Amino acid sequence: MLIRRPNALKSSEITPEPLYLDRRAWLAAAGALAVGAFAKNAPAQDPQPVGKPYGLQPDDKPTPWTDVTTYNNFYEFGTDKSDPARYAKDFKTSPWTITVDGLAGKPGKYLLEDFIKPSTVEDRIYRHRCVEAWSMVVPWRGIPLADVIKRAEPMANAKYVAFTTLMDQKQMPGQQLGVLDWPYTEGLRLDEAQHPLALLAVGVYGRTLPNQNGAPMRLVVPWKYGFKGIKSIVKMTFTDKQPKTAWNISAPNEYGFYSNVNPAVDHPRWSQAKERRIGDFLRRPTLSFNGYSDQVASLYAGMDLKKNF
Numbered sequence: 001m002l003i004r005r006p007n008a009l010k011s012s013e014i015t016p017e018p019l020y021l022d023r024r025a026w027l028a029a030a031g032a033l034a035v036g037a038f039a040k041n042a043p044a045q046d047p048q049p050v051g052k053p054y055g056l057q058p059d060d061k062p063t064p065w066t067d068v069t070t071y072n073n074f075y076e077f078g079t080d081k082s083d084p085a086r087y088a089k090d091f092k093t094s095p096w097t098i099t100v101d102g103l104a105g106k107p108g109k110y111l112l113e114d115f116i117k118p119s120t121v122e123d124r125i126y127r128h129r130c131v132e133a134w135s136m137v138v139p140w141r142g143i144p145l146a147d148v149i150k151r152a153e154p155m156a157n158a159k160y161v162a163f164t165t166l167m168d169q170k171q172m173p174g175q176q177l178g179v180l181d182w183p184y185t186e187g188l189r190l191d192e193a194q195h196p197l198a199l200l201a202v203g204v205y206g207r208t209l210p211n212q213n214g215a216p217m218r219l220v221v222p223w224k225y226g227f228k229g230i231k232s233i234v235k236m237t238f239t240d241k242q243p244k245t246a247w248n249i250s251a252p253n254e255y256g257f258y259s260n261v262n263p264a265v266d267h268p269r270w271s272q273a274k275e276r277r278i279g280d281f282l283r284r285p286t287l288s289f290n291g292y293s294d295q296v297a298s299l300y301a302g303m304d305l306k307k308n309f
Contacts, residue, residue, distance in 0.1 A: 051123030141203030
């Protein structure tokens with residue numbers, strides 16, 4: 001399958017957003033049946049969600065395990081939503097090393113176990129919103145990113161933290177495609193990264209994080225669009241300059257650095273005013289900051305959120 005960068009596509013080649021969403025809703029309702037070998041290893045019964053709900057609305061119900069683990073964006077394993085579950089089953093996640101560098105008082109290479117302090121592992125249920133106008137409610141298990149940052153001891157002039165995904169074309173066949181400049185990179189302003197809602201997830205539904213969901217460790221920033229949630233992290237870099245990010249490099253007119261969920265800022269190819277929850281047929285209004293305005297809006301006081309999208 002030929003895959004081109006977003007800025008190389010002609011408008012006539014782009015699927016209209018309503019048709020795109022209808023197709024995705026149908027696939028989700030079908031339960032992502034074509035997930036290959038992963039389906040054989042799925043639990044006989046969906047595990048029950050655990051954790052404290054954060055920012056949920058009365059009708060926000062956790063998305064079923066099957067959908068959470070078979071309907072994924074993880075381009076390192078392919079661009080179709082079912083590709084990660086199909087192609088990531090043999091991905092090796094142990095041992096796993098994370099490099100901390102840049103403006104950090106304690107740089108070095110750390111085993112994943114050094115990042116995961118059992119006393120700080122929490123189960124949290126978050127809303128999750130994708131820029132493609134679909135959404136989920138996911139029971140994550142993880143550690144506050146602020147805890148890791150504190151241990152790294154960022155220097156006084158550090159203003160941002162950048163993240164890098166593993167680069168391994170043999171294990172990650174999607175990296176052989178030119179859809180992005182690999183490896184995948186993302187970043188946050190340091191005050192965003194230290195917000196209590198920012199999570200380094202190591203599990204979902206109370207279980208170890210499946211490969212297709214970003215094992216062994218991924219970022220979860222619930223007030224931002226899902227592509228900010230970089231997966232399979234191998235490096236954290238503290239810097240005084242705004243880091244380049246994968247999707248912003250590829251299509252800067254579509255994917256901004258901040259990427260806060262904002263129903264008033266349309267994607268160039270579709271509206272972001274509404275979203276479709278996976279498993280639902282009808283769409284619902286998109287909430288500012290994905291429903292976390294009370295907690296995070298102060299981070300952006302005085303900013304033009306249409307310019308800084």
